[in-house]
Amino acid sequence: MSKAPDLRLKSQRFRQEREADWTRLERLMDKVEARSASALTDEELLAIPALYRSTLSALSVARETSLDRGLIDYLELLSARAYFFVYGARSTLAEQLSAFFRETWPAAVRTLWRETLAAVVLTVVAAVAAAVLISQDGQWFQVFVPVDMVQGRDPAASTESLRQALYHDGDHNGLSVFATFLFTHNAQVALAAFALGFAFCAPTIMLLLYNGATLGAFLSLYVSRGLGFELGGWLLIHGVTELFAIILAGAAGLRIGWAAAFPGRASRLASISQAGRTAGAVMGGVVVMLFLAGLLEGFGRQLVTNDLARYAVAATSGLVWLAYFYAPRRGRAS
Structure with a gap:
């Protein structure tokens, strides 16, 4: 009977420890998608790959430990958005x-x-x-x-x-x-x-x-x-x-x-x-x-x-x- 509260506690703690990185990555992705990669500073450009790997690692842990479905869905979406920036073509059609x-x-x-x-x-x-x-x-x-x-x-x-x-x-x-x-x-x-x-x-x-x-x-x-x-x-x-x-x-x-x-x-x-x-x-x-x-x-x-x-x-x-x-x-x- 105590497993569900314990799982929620683990999920909360897991989120608190890493949420700052996720929030920053999400903010940077919003900035890129609203404008373009040229809107990022050099520091932000260098930070995205590291934040992406950190988020991907967190997603792997969340899946393995069966944390709440909402958190897993959020991390999957954020990882996908960052993936297309890190590995996808960022040039325009005209380019x-x-x-x-x-x-x-x-x-x-x-x-x-x-x-x-x-x-x-x-x-x-x-x-x-x-x-x-x-x-x-x-x-x-x-x-x-x-x-x-x-x-x-x-x-x-x-x-x-x-x-x-x-x-x-x-x-x-x-x-x-x-x-x-x-x-x-x-x-x-x-x-x-x-x-x-x-x-x-x-x-x-x-x-x-x-x-x-x-x-x-x-x-x-x-x-x-x-x-x-x-x-x-x-x-x-x-x-x-x-x-x-x-x-x-x-x-x-x-x-x-x-x-x-x-x-x-x-x-x-x-x-x-x-x-x-x-x-x-x-x-x-x-x-x-x-x-x-x-x-x-x-x-x-x-x-x-x-x-x-x-x-x-x-x-x-x-x-x-x-x-x-x-x-x-x-x-x-x-």
Whole structure:
């Protein structure tokens, strides 16, 4: 019968001995949550980890000795609040986004330079192979280009209709529909090349080859009509960013697939997890590149109709991306 009063007495004494630390920690957490960590003095910042460990120790004792439930709940909540301050990210969303675009994304892309080079080679080889085959037999065009993407732009089309489509988007069946389809198609290829990379690289390689062959088929058609220069300007004004995004997505997929096939000394799961963190950072930026490519496709192509101006925009975007990803950072390893 005397156990309950004795337990309450123990709980009271336990609280009295440590309550000053809990109260101080709670006050500091209130201050941080109401304002920010910058509102704390240096002394307060140094005190929080010690107060957190003291509170955590008190919580452990309270649980083991079965002190009253209210005290345990209070300590659990206070410990959780302090934990997120001590170990959690204290930067704002704007600071995290700034760090991602300033450091995380370009560093991840530089890490994948081998896979990026491999993706470029696969795309170029497929484009050249498709162009050579079509130059020998026009029937290959239907093999490399999906039916929905053709829309009258095939070897049977007249040269004049192909030329007009490069500069006039007025009608519903014009190049604007084709451009939208092409962008959607490329975005799907980019996401699939990354998502399927875990299957030992094979699907990613096939998608890169397929995309390169499709590009080569269209280039072959327009070059055969003397419109290669004009098509290049139309494609590259948004294609530099779009194709670069696909290449990086393919590189991310290759990194994951290689880690799955050849994990090295680490376990396969650990190897994939490590590769996934790098590849995930790259893909976060690829989504942004696809968005920018969509803006260039939607506005730049209609507003800029001069071939040389289109090439100038394409060259500028290419130089900007290369400098952003690969230019040496002062004070940082590239």
